[in-house]
Amino acid sequence: MRKFSLLFILPTILLAQEKAVTPTVKQPGKYDTNKFSQMYDLLATPNMFRTAAGAPGPAYYQQQADYKIDVELDDKNAKLSGSETITYYNNSPDNLEYLWVQMDQNQAAKNSQSPLVENEKVEAVLPVNKFANEYLKEGLDRGFNIEYVKDAKGNPLSYTVNQTMMRINLVTPMKPGTSMTFSIKWWYNINNYQQDGGRSGYELFEKEGNRLYVIAQFYPRMAVYNDVEGWQNMQFWGGGEFALPFGNFDVSITVPADHVVDATGELTNRSEVFTPEQVKRYQLAQKSFDKPVVIVTQAEAEAAEKGFSDKKKTWKFSAKNVRDFGIATSRKFIYDAMAVQLSGKVVMAESLYPKEANPLWGETSTMMVAHTLKSYSSHTFDYPYPKAVSVSAEDQGMEYPMICWNFGRPDANGVTSEQIKNGMIGVVIHEVGHNFFPMIVNSDERQWTWMDEGLNSFMEFMAEQELGTNFPSRRGPAKNIVPYMSGDQKMLEPIMSNSESIIQFGNNAYGKPATGLNILRETIMGRELFDYAFKVYANRWKFKHPTPEDFFRTMEDASAVDLDWFFRGWFYSTDFVDIGINDVKQYYVTETPTVALKDAKVRKGRSGIDKGPFVYLIAGDNPELNPASKKPLQIDEVSTLSEYVNQKLTAEEKATLKNPKYFYEVEFNKPGGMPMPIIVQITYEDGTMDNYKYPAQIWRKSNETAKKVYATNKAIKQILIDPKLETADIDVTNNSWPKVETKSKFD
Structure with missing residues (x-):
């Protein structure tokens, strides 16, 4: 045997010497493209404002x-007039040479540039009202009309309007730790949002001539100034929503x-307006925890619809530590409310709706508000x-x-599908959930x-599932994002794209992040680790301004789970998940080597001498396989094994010994670029099953294939990857062995 080994090795040595004579050409170096690399190349550098742990730093500010606002609605002309006094506090370490105020209503002004940046095409079929709005009507100017901007003493302040932003030009810079008070007076024409579009406006009930108003972005609002980008300076084009500082509001x-x-x-003046x-009904609602109390009845609303009063009422509201303000007003409103018990306090869940929304809204809306507050609070913090x-x-x-507008009404006969x-x-x-993120x-x-x-x-997905009704959630389940x-990569962009650059807005900004978080919770991290880290993030950043880095870092910091590979792939790329079974080999055990094993690698001891005796595992498709060994393993029938066990x-x-009879080597492949855990379900010939889950790090050294060996006491009938569709695998045709023939659409 020793002589044979020398004869076998010698030609190999000579060949190596011959090759050494020929200069080798080195391959060029390469960048680190490993999908498990840390994200230092993508994340902002931690500093005193935001720590590497994802928390506000010691210098965070x-x-x-603060706003004092008076607005008046001209219902006959659909016009809103207002004046406001803003007190702005500079808590930053910087001198501010000017202040920026958001003028988002100017996105609907006649000279708005928003329509100019949108591509257009002729639509072959248009509803009559849309055709008239597009091509026949001139349309009102619905931007802000600024009557004055004054300082605290009533003197005019210099200002410059740039589309949806207004710069207040300061004579002297505003120093750190100081405040400044100024006032603005304005008016604008309110839009019919069903015809003109927009996130607020009025709904017209043509038969009776009434309007239902949902009013927002109705006042000039301070822009955010922070440590990340200074002044928030991106115009409102209509897609990306809003960034606002917190403050206190008194609004009449x-x-x-x-x-x-x-x-x-x-x-604050309930007894004056109800x-x-x-008022008594509202007091009952404050003690009703199981169902809503109707405060303004349908009969009262229907009577008001016919009145069109020329008199006025002023409703006064006070809000502390909020970032914005919204208003809903109509003579058509039915109003109900109930109390919600959270762990530390009682809050009110309320709904306003016209008779056209009943019976659906009276039966459902406020109950869903209450459910949302309970669900979200349990996963983050008590609704404050x-x-x-x-x-x-x-x-x-x-x-x-504290307020939101929602669609969904019965048909004309009161029937709801x-x-x-x-x-x-x-x-x-x-x-309602948006109160938590981003309010x-x-x-x-x-x-x-x-x-x-x-x-x-x-x-939302978690709250829907917690209803216990098998709710058909649109976003969250992994299979729904497939x-x-x-889809066509030309129509995709990473989640980490600016709001105005997203092509498929709902899928990119809503569906894919929701799915990713659900996969993190259910498949990668587990609920206990995920829920703890997510709650840490919510509590660290409530009433503050987090960035993506703060979220990514907190989720890792609070869980001790390295998620850079996931965030890099799921959020910063358009990689997709596709994991398949590339090959399955069955092996048989023998103690007699065949010619086919002459090149097998045998472990060496420290002395370099082969340590035996050996047991040989031979692939079932080997043509020189000893027929006698092609049968389930019985330890006592293999003398070397039997002697080892007994001696x-x-x-x-x-x-404690196991009794494996069958041996399988399974090679998984990954046609998709996105790493993901390999979830394996094995079904045996007797119908029983075993489940395995291998962490995504199994791909860390090879992005293409991974292998696992299964030693079982039962023959395997089927191997299936991702049986519950947990990973958003886009192609399940390669997920099974033996391969399952899928029916075509024709079949």
Whole structure:
């Protein structure tokens, strides 16, 4: 044997010498393209404002803007007039040479540039009203009309309007630790959002001539100034939403006397605007924890619809530590409310809706508000505000602190389909949930839509599933994002794209982040680790301004799970998941080597001498396989194994021995670029199953293939990857062995 080995090795040595004579050409160096590399190349450098752990740093600061606002609604002309006094606090370490104010209503002005940046095409079929709006009507100018900007002493302040931003030009810079008070007076024409578009405006009920108003972005609002980009300076083009500082609001809203109003904040003059009987009903609602109490009845709303009062009422609201303010007003409103018990306080869940929304809204809306507050609070922090309001506004779905507008109504006969009901439930949960993200965990929506819409869609999914009704959630389940992720790459962009650059907005900013978080929770991290880290993030950044880095770092920091590979692939690329079974080999055990094993590698001891005796595992497809060995393993029939067991092991060790009879080597491959855990379900010939899950790090040294060996006491009938569709695998045709023939659409 020794002589044969020398003869076998010698030609190999000579060949190596011959090759050494020929100079080798070295391959060029390469960048680190490993998908498990840390994200230092993508994340902002930690500093004193934001730590490497993802928490606010010792030098973290944020500005404050307080508002005193008076607005009046001209219902006959659909016009809103207002004046405001802003007190702005410079808590930064910087001297501010000017202040920037957001003028988002100017996106609807006649000279708006938003329509100019959108591509257009002729549509062959258009509804009559859309055709008229597009090609026949001139349209009103719906931008802000600024009447004055004054300082605290009433002197005019210099200002410059740049589309949807207004710069207040300061004579002397505003020093750190100081405040400044100034006032603005304005008016604008309110839009019919069903015809003109927009996130707020009015809905016209043509038969009776009434309007239902949902009013937002209605006042000039301070922009954010922070340590990340200084002044928020991106214009409002209509897609990316809003970034705003926190502050305190005192708002007086003057409307026709027959209107019912709700808004951000607590109503401070309830007895002046409601009847004594309605005040009593509200007091009952404050003690009703199981169902809503109707405060303004349908009969009262229907009577008000016919009045068109010429008198006025002023409703006064006060809100503390909020980033924005929204208003809903109409003479058509029915109003109900109930109390919600959270762990530390009682808050009010409320709804306003016209008779056209009943019976769906009376039965459903406020109950869903209450459910949302309980669900979200359990996963983050107790809802800190005194109330949350859901307003029926058809064709709308929009959120503001403590108040939101939601679509979904029965048909003309009061009949509600399951699709409409589920859609309405979903949008109520989603928009009420926005109170947490971004109204409290105050991310920059103008830059990163996913930080509020994606996180909130994930929270919505959990709240929907916690209803216990097998709710058909649209976003969250991994299988639902497959059509998007398997689409044309030219129509895809990473989640980490600016809001205005996203092509498929709903899939990119809502669906894919929600799915990714669900996969993290259920498949990669597990609920305990994920829920703890997510709650840490929410509590670290409530009433603050987090960035994507703060979220990514906190999720790792609080869980001790390295997620750079996941965030890099899922958020910064358009990689997709596709994991398959490339090959399965069955092996048989023998103690007699065949010619086919002459090149087998045998372990060497320290002395270099082969240590035997050996057991040989021979692939079942080997043509020289000893037929006698092609049968299930029986340890006692293999003398070397039998001797080892009997001579080397104690009785206690023998009692713990497994009894594998079959051996399989499974090679998995990864046609997709996105790493993901390999989830394997093995079904045996007797119908029993075993499940295995291998962490995504199994791909860390080879991005293409991975192998696992299964030693079992039962023959395998089927191997299946991702049996519950947990990983968003875009191609399941390669997920099984033996391969399952899938039916074509023709079949």
